[in-house]
Amino acid sequence: MIVSAFLRSLFRRGGRTALALAGIAVSAALLLDMTMLASGLTKSFGELLGVSGYALRVTPRGSLPFDSEAGIAGGDSVGRRIAAVQGVRAVAPVLGAQFYLARGDSAGEPLFTSGVDPSSQFLYRIVDGRAPGPGEVVLSEPLARDERLGVGDTLRLAAELDVSLGRARQTTPYRVAAVADFLYDYADQRSLAMPITDVQRATDRPGEVSLFGVATDAGVDDDALADRITAAVPEVSTYSTSELMAEMDKRLLYFQQLATILGSVALVVTALLVSTIITIGVRERFGEIATLRAIGVGRGRVLLAIVTEGLVLAGIGCLAGLPLGLWMAGRLDRILLGFPGIPAKMTFFAWDPARVLLAMGIVIAVGAVAGLLPGWNATHTPLGQALREEAE
Template sequence: MIVSAFLRSLFRRGGRTALALAGIAVSAALLLDMTMLASGLTGSFGDLLGVSGYALRVTPRGSLPFDSEAGIVGGDAVGRRIGAVPGVKAVAPVLGAQFYLARGDSAGEPLFTSGVDPAAQFLYQVVDGREPRPGEVIVSEPLARDEKLSPGDTLRLATDPDASLGRARQTRTFVVSGVADFLYDYAGQRSLAMPIADVQRATGRAGEVSLFGVATEPGVDGDALADRITAAVPEVSTYSTRELMAEMDRRLLYFQQLATILGSVALVVTALLVSTIITIGVRERFGEIATLRAIGVGRGRLLGAIVAEGLVLSALGCLAGLPMGLWMAGRLDRILLSFPGIPAKMTFFAWEPGRVALAMGIVVAVGAVAGLLPGWNAVRTPLGRALREEAE
């Protein structure tokens, strides 16, 4: 009964309580977003790595995938050696290059071009048409949309433009075999893929490979297989999904630090808001609390009722902050994913029910604890002095 009476008193001052709830909701939304941001990009990156089944990456010694222009010489032989390692299910070679869209005599914008084995590739999913054959290309959806390309159309590409004149020295016409969803492209990226032999021939990099994707047999541990590949082919580096995610964590450490700082600020703001509202309410009801103590109500019951005010206030703020945080996360995600180099299929804000529930629970706990100080000051004041102050 005492708790319900205190809560009714809290909500009788609707304007003040509404302002406090709005502030707590904003703080809860910020903490929610920072919790989702802390692991969202790394988690979605790990999911993206495994979407095609090629979870391991084999690169030139000491480099990460496409971290430099270094290549693996003798790619065919290296690929066969990797494929012979127990536990390897399939090997997919990739050679990265820059081709240029030719219009008349002019060399237009560069297009990132992937040389792949159409029978074993992990970079895209065909949405219209089929895999490319020699002399054919498969284009990304943005490129197909912008250039109005569809299967059967032709595309003129240059590999060696004259930088001073902006002209294409040599061009070659390719047939568009299909349109694909390129998994690792950033939003709006215009790219294409063709058989790796065509890229090697056009760029003069015979037998060279930028990296291999490796699919594992069912039940094979990726980390152990990565070690076996490195031992069998010492001139390359092999990365499991866990290692690539750890490297992603290191490169995005500033995002995690930002999330920690802003999340801490959100908790401090919540504590200050709740403690301020509870302190004002306790001060206004000081006489009522003193009277209840005088008729025999225990300090513990009174303190519990005051703490309950903070708990309810922060819980309601969390309920209001949850949809606000999700809306903010969606807006921020679209902004951050518009930066070049970030795959459009990744997300900065990952919904993880366990982590979200923990974050909201922390806000509620902070609100409850914030009510302890004003509550404790109210119930520990000597009864005689409390009654005298109220009478004065």
């Protein structure tokens, strides 16, 4: 009864309450976004690593995939040694390089080129065409769209430029075997792939490999297999998905710190909004509260009614902040994914029901606690003093 009366009093002042709810909704939306940001990029990176089925990466000793221009010499031999390790199902070599699209005597911007084993679709998924053979290439969708190229067309590529003239030293014709969705490309990246032997020959890097993707047998522990590969081939480094995610966490520490700071600010703002609106309401009803205490209503019941006001305010604010937060996350995600080097298939904001519920629960709890202080003051002011203040 007392609780419902206090809530009716709260919502009679519609304008003030609406402003408070709007502020709480914005704070809840910010906290929701920061909660998703704190782990979103790492989580989506881990999911992306597993899309191709190649959960492990083998790289030159002490480097991360494509972290430097270092290569693994004797790639064929190293690949066979990796494949011989118990638990390895398949090995996919990759050699990274830059080729230039030649247009007459001039050459365009460098295109990231992956030398791959055509039998494994490790870095891309073909959407039109077939696996490339010698002298054939696979184009990324943005490159095919921009250059108006399709399966069966021919383009000329150069592995080197004459820097003084800005021209290609030597061009080679390649036939387009397929157009594909490249899994790790950033938005609108123009890239291509071709058989690794073609890249090795064109760049004069015989037998060299930038990294290996390793697929595991069913039921094999990735971390244990990574240790076995490192022991069998000590001149390379082997990373499981969990280890790559840990490295990603280190590099994204800035985003995690930013999420923690902004999330904390959102909680403080929520606490201030709720405590302010409850304090004003309590002062306006000070005489009513004193009268209730004078006729024998217990302090606990009155305090419960005041705390419930804060709980309801925070709860409604959370409900309003949830769709706002999701909308903001979508907008921010599109902006952040426009940065070069961020794969377009990743997301900065990953939906995690458990973490979202925890964040919303914290906001509601903060709202309840924020109503505790003004409620405590109102119910523990000596009754005689409270009645005198109201009479004055």
